[in-house]
Amino acid sequence: MRTGGRGAAWAWGAVALAAVGAATMVAWRAAPGSGAGDYDPIGAVIGLLGLAVGAFSAWMSVRAARSQESLEDVAARLAGAVLDSERMARRRLLGEHDRPIDVRFVLERAPAHHAEGAGRRSRLTEVVEYYRGLSPQRMVITGAPGAGKTVLAVELILGLLEPPRRPGERVPVRISAASLDTELSGPKVMERWLSSHLTQVYRVRGAVAQAMVAARLVVPVIDGLDEMDAAAEPGYDSRAGRVLRAINAYQDVRGKGAVVLTCRTAQYQALQELLVWAQDAARVEIAPVDGRQARAFLDGRVDDVARWEPVLQAIRRAPGGPLAVGLSTPWRLTLAATVYEQRDPITGAFLRDPAKLTDARLDVPSAVRDHLLRLFIPAAVALHPPPGGADADRVHRWLAHLAGYLHTNTSSGRTLGGRALSGTDIVLHELWPLAGTRPRLLTAAFMVIVWILGGVATLTQFPSGSNSEQMVLASSLTLMALTTMWSDWRTIWPEPRRINLRRLQTRAGRRTLAAGLTGGLVCGIAIGLVFEIAIGRAAGLAIGRAAGLAIGRAAGLAIGLVMGLGAGLAAGFFKFEPVGVADPRDLVHADLISRLAFGIAIGIVCGIAFGLVTGIAIGVTGAPAIGLAAGRAAGLTAGLTTGLTTGLTAGLAVGLIGGVAGMRYVALLVCTRRWNTVWLPWRLGWLLHWASGVGLMRVAGIGYQFRHRELQDYLAAHPFPYHRQDQPVIGKAGHVPSD
Helix, strand or coil: CCCCCCHHHHHHHHHHHHHHHHHHHHHHHHCCCCCCCCCCHHHHHHHHHHHHHHHHHHHHHHHHHCCCCCHHHHHHHHHHHHHHHHHHHHHHHHCCCCCCCCCEEEEECCCCCECECCCCEEEHHHHHHHHHCCECCEEEEEECCCCCHHHHHHHHHHHHCCCCCCCCCCEEEEEEHHHCCCCCCCCCHHHHHHHHHHHHHHCCCHHHHHHHHHCCCEEEEEECHHHHCCCCCCCCCCHHHHHHHHHHHCECCCCECCEEEEEEHHHHHHHHHCCCCCCCEEEEEECCCCHHHHHHHHHHHCCCHHHHHHHHHHHHHCCCCHHHHHCCCHHHHHHHHHHHCCECCCCCCECCCHHHHHCCCCCCHHHHHHHHHHHHHHHHHHHCCCCCCCCHHHHHHHHHHHHHHHHHHHHHCCEECCEECCCCCECHHHCHHHHCCHHHHHHHHHHHHHHHHHHHHHHCCCCCCCHHHHHHHHHHHHHHHHHHHHHHHHCCCCCCCCECHHHHHCHHHHHHHHHHHHHHHHHHHHHHHHHHHHHHHHHCHHHHHHHHHHHHHHHHHHHHHHHHHHHHHHHCCECCCCCCCCCHHHHHHHHHHHHHHHHHHHHHHHHHHHHHHHHHHHHHHHHHHHCHHHHHHHHHHHHHHHHHHHHHHHHHHHHHHHCHHHHHHHHHHHHCCCCCCCCCCCCHHHHHHHHHHCCCEEEECCEEEECCHHHHHHHHHCCCCHHHCCCCCCCCHHHCCCC
């Protein structure tokens, strides 16, 4: 099955129509004595001929650039990209050690509609065989906070993708539940979620993603259903409830479609009591970690297990005590090992004694949790110092600002532009509401300033007596500035774009550009013939032919470049790249830099073409008075100067309009300086990337999430480091909502 799209061919056919139509109008109006009712049949015929050739060339450009890959080829590359991404996610979840706790899980019976082939119990190391034995292959993983639901899902994905991959085998793709747009309605909501995720995160072309989902070559692994709603018991019409209903409507060729879902036990049971659950699925519950598993984990993780004997003995003596319950999940055990295995970089001495976990003041499980979370950021910063030299207090405050914003979104149920603001995902180009409406105002104002400065620079190129021309240009620039400001303001959630010049390294990409340039030059010849007739009638046939062909070459080159790059837009030069994992930071960088570069380049090319066209026309018009050579020189000088100035201004403005997503991110950084209430670093993307590398955060699709919801809640409740809090953390379980 071939991949590709047709819609952009119509757009670039319209470009050819506008270009040739404009040239025809110029020829019509340039004819001597032309009036409102005059008509030049020769110019009109030539213009329509050029239109047909240009539209056909644009269409052939798109057809030539269509990818010849089969869906299976794309699925194979997608499997490799997912495998690399989940391997990195596993390393970040487990830290520097690659041994997860072999957690056990047991089957929990659903009210009705069970999956066949589900065993009563199994464990992490056998989860792949357990899942493959299900019919249909639908599985729900539940457990307490920190029980290891995400780790179990990641182990399942990696096991299913282990090479060699069999042709036709489905590719599991993990999706953050919080990123799903539950406002979508109508049929095939799950299919739309999946195709959108493949396009945004793995850079699969839209038509290809839809075809893969339709062929059921992708298995959705929806992670974190419990993170979609603020309420501890989500209702029937909650976001989580809508996702479950979409899962139940997701069909395969015969029966329910394959899916994997993770959720906290309390939230899933609350929905199940409302008779909303994943039908025809096996729900498994992860069991708490016991003392034997804790000892096995520490034996393989720590450098001196004897230091942990007081902790292990306390867990063995009181399996239901606060310490045993507080360390009954893989997340808490990993947290404890990270904090208490920190060593002095010079002497190698351990900085903390794990025996402090047996302190009598840690009398409730939540106190154990808060004690570990208080020390987590200092330990991470000490083990992996930030490149910028930021200390632990500063990192704590920065991350606390972000956690507080997410907490506000969740607790208040904030919506903007018909979309609920995420309470877990930090997507850079969608983070601007953190500073209110100021980033939108700042971006719109900056674009207006660009138009004004460009307009002033352009107006200075006109003679002082050209009042009518100056008024027309000033009015046009004012209209463009207001239009730009309005367009930016009304675009609440701009989509980032990117340029993929690596397409030029492929045969299809080079063929696309060559076809576009050829079609543009053909249109240019047609335009030149139109100008030849028009100018020939005004200035004589000999001069008209020379001027018309010169104008045709210049206009043909400009139109050829625009058509070639435009056909590239449809073929994949812009917005899409080869299948692979998108770095969350790349989206805003590519949107801002590449669109600005593209806009300025197109502005320069069109400015030069405009300068050549108008310069030659001015030179021919003034030739009888000052001579052809002098007229051409004067015309070219005036035309190129005005064309370049106008082209740069328009190109910069067009680039900014296209890069609104990146501009919003820059405006956010300006609005979160030290003198503001919310303070974030200039290199926010660097901070989040570093935090995900050291285990404080994790990459989730095109955004970031805190390593665990407990860490996010703790930072939201503690905006300053522990030594700056008014009250101590130990023994104060009320600071953070209990499990």
